[in-house]
Amino acid sequence: MTTxxxxxPARAVTAxxxxxxxxxxxxxxxxxxxxxxxxxxxxxxxPGGLAVPVAVxxxxxxxxxxxVQLTRSGRTSAHPAGWRWYVVSVAVSTLGALALGxxxxxxxxxxxxxxxxxxxxxxxxxxxxxAPLRAARAQLATMLTLFVLADLLTVHTVYRLTIGSSGVLSxxxxxxxxxxxxxxxxxxxxxxxxxxxxxxxxxxxGWLLFAAQVATALAGAFSSVADGPGTVQYLACAASVLxxxxxxxxxxxxxxxxxxxxxxxxxxSTLGALxPHCTAMAGxxxxxxxVLVTGRLTVFGTTLxxxxxxxxxxxxxxxxxxxxxxxxxxxxxxAYFRALVRSSADPVVILDDQLxxxxxxxxxxxxxxxxxxxxxxxxxxxxxxxxxxxxxxTALSAVSAEAGHSKTRNARIxxxxxxxxxxxxxxxxxxxxxxxxxxxxxxxxxxxTAPAPTEPDLAAFxxxxxxxxxxxxxxxxxxxxxxxxxxxxxxxxxxxxxVDGLPGVDDxxxxxxxxxxxxxxxxxxDWLARAGGAEFAVLVDxxxxxxxxxxxRLVAAVEPVAxxxxxxxxTAVAGxxxxxxxxxxxxxxxRGDLALRSARAAxxxxxxxxSDALRITQDRQESLRTDLHRALELGQLRLxxxxxxxxxxxxxxxxxxxxxxRHPTYGExxxxxxxxxxxxxxxxxxxxxWVLAEAMSTLAAGPHRDLGVAVNISAxxxxxxxxxxxxxxxLETSGLPxxxxxxxxxxxxxxxxxxxxxxxxxxxxxxxxIAVDDFGTGWSSLAYLVGxxxxxxxxxRAFLADVETDPQRRALCSSVLHLGTSLGLAVIVEGVETQxxxxxxxxxxxxxxxxxxxxxxxxxxxxxxxLPGIPGPRTATRTAGPADGTAS
Numbered sequence: 068m069t070t071x072x073x074x075x076p077a078r079a080v081t082a083x084x085x086x087x088x089x090x091x092x093x094x095x096x097x098x099x100x101x102x103x104x105x106x107x108x109x110x111x112x113x114p115g116g117l118a119v120p121v122a123v124x125x126x127x128x129x130x131x132x133x134x135v136q137l138t139r140s141g142r143t144s145a146h147p148a149g150w151r152w153y154v155v156s157v158a159v160s161t162l163g164a165l166a167l168g169x170x171x172x173x174x175x176x177x178x179x180x181x182x183x184x185x186x187x188x189x190x191x192x193x194x195x196x197x198a199p200l201r202a203a204r205a206q207l208a209t210m211l212t213l214f215v216l217a218d219l220l221t222v223h224t225v226y227r228l229t230i231g232s233s234g235v236l237s238x239x240x241x242x243x244x245x246x247x248x249x250x251x252x253x254x255x256x257x258x259x260x261x262x263x264x265x266x267x268x269x270x271x272x273g274w275l276l277f278a279a280q281v282a283t284a285l286a287g288a289f290s291s292v293a294d295g296p297g298t299v300q301y302l303a304c305a306a307s308v309l310x311x312x313x314x315x316x317x318x319x320x321x322x323x324x325x326x327x328x329x330x331x332x333x334x335x336s337t338l339g340a341l342x343p344h345c346t347a348m349a350g351x352x353x354x355x356x357x358v359l360v361t362g363r364l365t366v367f368g369t370t371l372x373x374x375x376x377x378x379x380x381x382x383x384x385x386x387x388x389x390x391x392x393x394x395x396x397x398x399x400x401x402a403y404f405r406a407l408v409r410s411s412a413d414p415v416v417i418l419d420d421q422l423x424x425x426x427x428x429x430x431x432x433x434x435x436x437x438x439x440x441x442x443x444x445x446x447x448x449x450x451x452x453x454x455x456x457x458x459x460x461t462a463l464s465a466v467s468a469e470a471g472h473s474k475t476r477n478a479r480i481x482x483x484x485x486x487x488x489x490x491x492x493x494x495x496x497x498x499x500x501x502x503x504x505x506x507x508x509x510x511x512x513x514x515x516t517a518p519a520p521t522e523p524d525l526a527a528f529x530x531x532x533x534x535x536x537x538x539x540x541x542x543x544x545x546x547x548x549x550x551x552x553x554x555x556x557x558x559x560x561x562x563x564x565x566v567d568g569l570p571g572v573d574d575x576x577x578x579x580x581x582x583x584x585x586x587x588x589x590x591x592x593d594w595l596a597r598a599g600g601a602e603f604a605v606l607v608d609x610x611x612x613x614x615x616x617x618x619x620r621l622v623a624a625v626e627p628v629a630x631x632x633x634x635x636x637x638t639a640v641a642g643x644x645x646x647x648x649x650x651x652x653x654x655x656x657x658r659g660d661l662a663l664r665s666a667r668a669a670x671x672x673x674x675x676x677x678s679d680a681l682r683i684t685q686d687r688q689e690s691l692r693t694d695l696h697r698a699l700e701l702g703q704l705r706l707x708x709x710x711x712x713x714x715x716x717x718x719x720x721x722x723x724x725x726x727x728x729r730h731p732t733y734g735e736x737x738x739x740x741x742x743x744x745x746x747x748x749x750x751x752x753x754x755x756x757w758v759l760a761e762a763m764s765t766l767a768a769g770p771h772r773d774l775g776v777a778v779n780i781s782a783x784x785x786x787x788x789x790x791x792x793x794x795x796x797x798l799e800t801s802g803l804p805x806x807x808x809x810x811x812x813x814x815x816x817x818x819x820x821x822x823x824x825x826x827x828x829x830x831x832x833x834x835x836x837i838a839v840d841d842f843g844t845g846w847s848s849l850a851y852l853v854g855x856x857x858x859x860x861x862x863x864r865a866f867l868a869d870v871e872t873d874p875q876r877r878a879l880c881s882s883v884l885h886l887g888t889s890l891g892l893a894v895i896v897e898g899v900e901t902q903x904x905x906x907x908x909x910x911x912x913x914x915x916x917x918x919x920x921x922x923x924x925x926x927x928x929x930x931x932x933x934l935p936g937i938p939g940p941r942t943a944t945r946t947a948g949p950a951d952g953t954a955s
Contacts, residue, residue: 100316101309104309107126129312133311134157134158152190161183187254187257191261195260279310416508419505422446426443451478475583493508511587532597538596547646565663574630642659642664706726721775722766722776723777760796782812786816837857838859852886852892861894877911
């Protein structure tokens with residue numbers, strides 16, 4: 068029996084591209100090769116001294132054509148490296164024959180082709196994928212040895228039966244002949260290895276290479292026998308042309324083919340298993356025929372026969388060893404699988420298309436009290452409650468509609484003691500998987516969670532979550548307290564799991580499905596509880612690293628859940644905290660909550676550990692949250708102004724008011740850090756009201772009477788219904804014309820209640836301009852741009868990422884400009900920081916630019932003289948710009 072690489076031929080040949088063959092094309096090319104050989108042979112019929120020159124010329128012309136064809140076709144073949152070596156082989160063989168033809172007599176010139184024939188070995192070897200070859204080196208070595216010995220036995224037998232005893236060849240001619248044929252035998256043997264390992268699609272190429280080697284051997288033999296011009300020499304030329312033509316046919320047939328390899332060609336190669344034995348038998352039979360015809364056994368033939376038997380024995384031994392290794396690995400893998408299944412608390416059942424039990428894990432005994440051996444072969448419906456049998460059959464038959472996905476099914480199953488148990492099964496349809504070929508059911512007894520008409524125990528009610536049957540947060544706190552009061556606290560960690568996407572009201576099927584998944588993902592000593600509406604907690608018996616592994620499994624277990632109305636898309640994050648005697652239950656939960664918040668901030672699917680860095684960050688946030696309420700009163704807040712430059716007029720047309728906070732302890736605090744803290748309460752409205760009044764007063768008192776000011780308005784302020792009154796108050800107090808004021812709001816605010824749109828329309832009627840800040844990063848719906856009170860679009864910095872090198876980014880920037888122009892809206896590009904970005908935007912036609920390249924935010928004192936491109940007050944003129952709603 069042949070195993071190892073020979074059992075998977077589709078992987079043994081270069082894997083990235085499967086060479087395909089086309090039968091009609093091969094037939095045409097074979098016909099052309101045969102016609103070329105016949106034409107060369109027919110040259111011998113020419114009269115006078117024309118025959119030899121014409122035949123030799125045709126031979127060398129064929130060499131030139133073949134070199135060109137192999138070079139051109141080899142580049143686009145499935146094995147370009149191998150065909151490059153074939154080009155070198157043909158060239159070296161030709162040059163060697165020409166070189167020795169000038170110094171040696173006819174019959175010995177074939178020695179010049181020996182180096183080229185040795186290169187054939189390299190060429191064919193480069194066509195094989197060496198990774199699997201290294202995995203079965205001994206097996207392939209014995210196979211190659213068998214093929215080479217069979218070739219040599221064939222050569223020896225033919226030689227003995229034809230000219231061996233006639234003395235036609237001199238000793239030098241005989242040595243030259245066998246040296247050439249021995250070198251050809253190496254290439255011939257390796258081509259048979261190619262055939263044995265190749266997939267069905269590439270096997271034709273291997274046979275063509277083998278046929279080319281045979282034709283080359285005949286050409287060498289005829290050339291060694293020929294003692295002058297005549298039929299033998301013409302046969303040598305014709306055989307040489309035929310061998311070269313077969314190489315071209317093989318090269319043109321060796322095309323890349325990305326189609327999947329058929330399954331029947333991947334399961335093992337009968338030809339690959341039998342070919343070594345067939346060649347060994349053929350070589351042995353030829354040796355016996357030689358003995359029967361000639362009546363004697365030569366030393367050379369005897370040696371080859373003994374070596375062949377030794378190689379065959381070695382091949383069988385290597386194959387047997389490989390088979391034993393594979394058998395051992397299979398048995399070990401099966402043992403691992405059985406150990407894993409036995410350790411699982413939930414039984415596993417595999418059904419076929421007729422819902423017949425093909426396999427069941429031993430834990431079915433604990434679930435239903437049944438012997439696994441008695442269950443295999445029986446129908447699933449035999450143990451299902453009669454009222455559930457029809458629905459179970461229909462449900463399991465319909466699972467194939469979503470092959471590979473899991474579905475949850477409940478049914479009453481009879482226990483061995485006669486009782487009915489409510490069993491919940493996770494069903495995966497793996498009938499299309501060749502390794503399984505059935506429906507896989509992961510079963511769990513949920514009878515205890517089903518409603519029962521029994522009097523509930525009050526203690527259990529107060530510590531049990533009614534929706535999932537899990538311990539609740541009260542039970543979690545109690546267990547944590549008892550655990551942490553123990554002086555010898557074992558290594559324990561807390562995992563808090565947050566699930567996003569759950570309905571606002573408890574959906575019992577969804578929660579129970581999640582509970583089942585979480586239970587399956589946990590280890591035996593882990594303890595699961597429901598910590599809140601969308602949060603679960605697990606006490607992990609082990610280190611923080613163990614808890615991280617468990618948390619990762621839990622997060623991965625939160626997949627879409629099928630409901631009666633569709634599929635519920637869920638995601639999860641997890642926070643981990645290490646527990647020890649130095650913390651109490653409250654501190655442990657606080658650490659877990661902090662880690663969970665960090666994971667939520669990082670995004671879905673994240674797992675974060677509690678650390679000192681998280682604690683420091685949390686403490687800083689709490690300190691900033693507290694101090695922010697008095698920052699305005701203590702004069703720690705100020706405004707800076709970043710100019711918006713009109714590229715057409717080379718001057719600043721407006722500024723954006725930006726809030727800054729200089730904290731007495733932390734120094735300059737980024738707006739990205741303190742603005743979200745302010746937005747948590749009504750403080751953001753108070754700050755927004757102050758920014759409005761301060762910015763408008765500053766601009767009204769400045770020297771530039773046409774300079775506009777843009778103020779960011781929070782969503783809470785817009786929704787409060789107080790924005791119109793606050794703006795009117797600020798305009799009246801400052802005396803700033805309404806036309807110089809731009810209010811910047813986010814995209815999402817425009818999709819709020821109707822009163823928001825009415826308030827913005829009222830402000831616009833007063834002359835105030837409305838800008839959509841960070842356009843394209845929010846809802847990005849173009850519908851609200853039509854008919855809503857909008858004057859300006861501020862294109863976010865994100866649009867400029869890779870704009871210098873990415874044509875799609877450039878097209879997007881240009882599209883935003885054209886969109887704004889078409890709708891009569893000004894477009895301001897934010898975040899311009901490099902000269903190439905500025906030049907690209909200028910070339911696109913963008914007019915209004917804001918960014919560090921032109922100016923960083925300026926203090927109020929710098930507005931008089933520090934604005935880029937601003938002329939003096941005496942020469943200032945009224946210029947249209949984004950504050951006027953002029954489209955760019």
